[in-house]
Amino acid sequence: MSEDVIGKVAALPTLENDALKSLWRELFGEPAPRKKRDYLIPRLAWRIQELAYGGLTGKAQDRINRLVRSKEKMKPSSSRMKRPAVGTKLIREYQGVEHHVTVVRNGFEYQDRTYRSLSHVAREITGTRWSGPLFFGLSRSSK
Numbered sequence: 001m002s003e004d005v006i007g008k009v010a011a012l013p014t015l016e017n018d019a020l021k022s023l024w025r026e027l028f029g030e031p032a033p034r035k036k037r038d039y040l041i042p043r044l045a046w047r048i049q050e051l052a053y054g055g056l057t058g059k060a061q062d063r064i065n066r067l068v069r070s071k072e073k074m075k076p077s078s079s080r081m082k083r084p085a086v087g088t089k090l091i092r093e094y095q096g097v098e099h100h101v102t103v104v105r106n107g108f109e110y111q112d113r114t115y116r117s118l119s120h121v122a123r124e125i126t127g128t129r130w131s132g133p134l135f136f137g138l139s140r141s142s143k
Contacts, residue, residue: 005052009045013037020044027051090118090136092125099125101136108132 015023020040024032027047032040056064083103084090090101090108101121102109110121118132126135133139 002052005048008048012041012044084138090138092136094125 012020017037020037021032023044024030024040027044055061086103086105088103090103092099092101099110101118104114107114107116108118108121109115110124115121115124118136118138119130120132122130122132122135131139
């Protein structure tokens with residue numbers, strides 16, 4: 001990498017917001033998006049390097065475009081947990097005590113109280129914040 005490109009990229013975090021937006025207009029030929037510095041700086045760094053050394057190869061860009069098209073064709077997946085059917089009993093042993101939760105129409109019933117979410121129930125049981133679906137084994141940790 002040439003010293004000039006390294007210097008420009010290294011200086012980005014020290015620039016004021018107005019200077020970053022001005023540089024964006026200069027490099028991209030359009031107004032900067034209304035985003036935070038953490039969004040603008042890496043994209044400006046990429047653009048500086050792209051202009052100095054060239055962008056993606058045609059082959060790489062074609063591959064990205066194919067992946068985007070195939071992703072758009074895929075059925076969108078919901079990030080939300082599928083709620084168990086009403087009447088389902090969830091059982092979890094925690095610190096030697098077995099806890100029973102029943103799925104009801106308007107939430108989850110635990111010890112004769114109704115909670116809006118499993119996370120509220122998990123917090124009631126543990127005294128700390130938990131992902132309810134994770135605590136009851138309905139989802140897996142991403143780790």
